Amino acid sequence: NAGVTQTxxxxxxxxGQSMTLQCAQDMNHEYMSWYRQDPGMGLRLIHYSVxxxxxxxxxxxxxxxxxxxxxxxxxxxxxSAAPSQTSVYxxxxxxxxxxxxxxxxxxxxxxVL
Amino acid sequence: AQSVSQHNHHVILSEAASLELGCNYSYxxxxxxxxxxxxxxxxxxxxxxxxxxxxxxxxxxGFEAExxxxxxxxxxxxxxxxxxxxxxxxxxVNSKAGNMLTFGGGTRLMVKP
Numbered sequence: 001n002a003g004v005t006q007t008x009x010x011x012x013x014x015x016g017q018s019m020t021l022q023c024a025q026d027m028n029h030e031y032m033s034w035y036r037q038d039p040g041m042g043l044r045l046i047h048y049s050v051x052x053x054x055x056x057x058x059x060x061x062x063x064x065x066x067x068x069x070x071x072x073x074x075x076x077x078x079x080s081a082a083p084s085q086t087s088v089y090x091x092x093x094x095x096x097x098x099x100x101x102x103x104x105x106x107x108x109x110x111x112v113l
Numbered sequence: 114a115q116s117v118s119q120h121n122h123h124v125i126l127s128e129a130a131s132l133e134l135g136c137n138y139s140y141x142x143x144x145x146x147x148x149x150x151x152x153x154x155x156x157x158x159x160x161x162x163x164x165x166x167x168x169x170x171x172x173x174x175g176f177e178a179e180x181x182x183x184x185x186x187x188x189x190x191x192x193x194x195x196x197x198x199x200x201x202x203x204x205x206v207n208s209k210a211g212n213m214l215t216f217g218g219g220t221r222l223m224v225k226p
Contacts, residue, residue, distance in 0.1 A: 033213055040122060042203055042216040043157075058213065090156065101147070102214060104156040 002026050006091050006105035013081040013112045021076040021108050023091030029103070031094040032074040033058070034066065036087040037107075043090065049074055081112045115140035117206050117217035125223045126194050134189040134220050136204030146187040147205040147214065148178055157203065163187065174198070196226045 004025045013019055025032065033048035035058075045058030049068040063085060065077040074093075078085060088109050092102040118137045126132060138144065148160040161172025168180040178189045187204060204217040 031213075035216075040218055042117075042119075042218040044216075045213055048213050101159055101162060102149075102157070104158075106156045 004091055004093055004103050004105040006089075006108050008108060009106065010109050011111070013078075013110065015082060015112060017081050019078050019081065021078075021089055021091070021110075023074045023076065023105060024072050025074075025091075025093040025103070026072065027093060027095070027103065028071060029093035029095050030071070032068065033092050033094075033102070034064070034074070034076045035090045035092065036060065036085075037090060038087050046076065046089075078110075081110075083112045086110060086112045115144070115206050115215050117204050117215050119202075119204055119217035119220050121220045122218065123221050123223070125225065127225050128196055129193045130224075132189070132191040132194045132198070132222070134202055134204075134222070136187045136189065136217060137185050138187070138204075138206045138215075139185065140206060145207040146178070146180055147207070148172065148176070148187075148189050149203045149205060149216075151201045151203065151219075153200065160189070160202070194222075194224050196224045198222060199224045 007022045030051050034046040035043040037043050044060045047066040049055045052071050055066050088107050090107050091105040094102050116139045120135045146163040149157040150160045151157045163170045163180045171177045176191050180187050201219045201221045203219045205214040207214045
């Protein structure tokens with residue numbers, strides 16, 4: 001049972017480039033989310049999804065796009081990378097409404113030059 | 114909107130010292146409360162959680178937390194820390210009406226051997 005799998009683990013981009021961070025979970029969880037982690041700011045929610053075909057914005061959605069075509073996958077797209085998007089990104093899933101317990105991927109460290 | 118405050122950003126302790134990390138949240142309704150831990154180089158893991166019932170909850174590795182509703186607090190405690198407790202600790206809140214967690218800014222704990 002792999003849990004939540006994120007790829008890539010590390011990525012360097014130039015300003016203006018686009019890329020997709022992949023996230024997959026094999027626990028049949030309804031809820032999936034993307035957070036970014038920056039020093040002193042904890043984790044901030046970018047986008048989340050409560051099920052296939054349903055996505056919504058979190059606290060810091062600008063510059064990011066998501067889709068949820070299947071229960072398993074929840075990719076995060078950076079449309080035109082900016083240095084302010086240099087961060088560590090975590091994908092997470094949870095079993096259902098109000099369980100609250102998140103299962104995290106191992107993170108993706110992104111540097112935008 | 115809910116928010117979470119962790120007042121101690123950095124804590125340095127010697128082994129065997131007692132630990133208390135503060136967490137306060139702002140939300141008028143009923144909440145679920147969590148502490149997550151992130152060991153160096155690893156992803157976040159659940160340390161303990163409170164949904165209802167006994168306000169003193171025990172988690173893994175000897176940690177406990179007490180929910181004080183009147184103070185909107187959920188402080189994390191451990192009677193005697195070990196070097197292996199060196200990590201970053203995040204408090205999180207999930208309103209029972211909502212879907213996703215809101216995280217505090219984190220407290221970085223260093224335990225000196």
